[in-house]
Amino acid sequence: MRIDDRYLLSSISLFDQVPLKEEEMDIWTFGFTVALIGMGGTMLVLWLMSLFILLLKKIFPYQAEESTAKKG
């Protein structure tokens, strides 16, 4: 079984593709595409989120806020 590249691309909404018609796709192409992009996408989004958290903590560190409170 070979997953058609068009399905992989069309499943990533980021790349504004024209959606493929459902009847074109067999269940295994569907299943493996959703599983691969789903797992990869979830991992990617959460990893990027962890970077955002680190960035937030860097920009707004706890100590800076604490010292401001003391001054006030």
Place this chain on the structure above:
Amino acid sequence: MESALASGLQGLFLGITHLGWDHVVMIIIGSLLLYLGIRKGYEPLLLLPIGFGAILVNIPLTGFMEEEGFLRFFYDIGIRTEIFPLLIFVGIGAMTDFQPLLENPKIILLGAAGQFGIFLTLLLALAVGFDKLDAVAVSIIGACDGPTAIYVSSKFAPHMLGAVSVAAYSYMSLVPLIQPPIMRLLTTEREKKIVMGAAKRPVSKTAKILFPIVVTVFASIFAPKGAPLIGTVMLGNLMKESGVVDRLKSASENEITNIVTLLLGLCIGATMEAAKFLQKETLIILVLGLVAICLDTVMGLLLGKLMCLLTGGKINPLIGAAGISAFPMSARVVQAEGQKYNKKSYLLMHAMSANAAGQIGSVIAAAVMLSVLAGMGII
């Protein structure tokens, strides 16, 4: 006069004459859910109304789910429109403290691995013959997150809503029984004994307030179809962290969540009509739901082992099992399991980080799945 008496009496016995064996079985199943909720304490807030709803709807001729029926009304306005699960999400967001996750953001990856059971179960569901959208609804049990399961299954497979919801909530409450054997099997004695250092790294209030906003914008751009799920959780969390809308926060985590939980449970129970529920399909859904949660645990543990390897043994792989959405139950299971092997090992805070990641992870996984389906033109 006699015929009037006869027809009057007949009206009294109509219920009995219409009562079939399947109704009786469903009333027993409803009672079993009540038993599990009341006597065993398994997710009583949901299992009690679900069980009672299942009993109500299986009493013949009551018409609860017919047009203008009492439960049909709530089903139409709350579940068909997906409003109920979303309102619950606002409450969950208002109740959840993401501080452990913000303190230790690397752990967030465990929350992703803890959702892989969803996608692997999708393949299994397709293999046993479910069609595409039904398979999606079954697999979402692996999110180990009731409202997410309800949101997705009510959208794509409303005929399976009862079975999927019952499976999701039952297995969530059975996490303390399901996870430990898998944890013991997949980790070595040495790994179980790893002591993790303190994770306490204070986070500023500004970062805590910005977190839900950033997550909403960022995750919704990547997975727009899941924006309602992400947005509602994060709205609740923003209300909590901002500290300026205590009344709204309090209403979300108490009154709104309580009322919606009651109606949601009743409506789910009301979908458990004998003709729809007593099918081979339901049994398969229950089995696949269990498999999904086991696979979540397995994948979380495997990523935990990988992280342990990559960090030179600084991460105890057991915390990987907490990368699911059953909060804080799964974290407690990890702590208890770790303590069995090393009394000096306190994994709770680390496991809480993974568990909070699992909460976000389940919503993100569902959102990603919906966006993938939309991209493929399936929905």
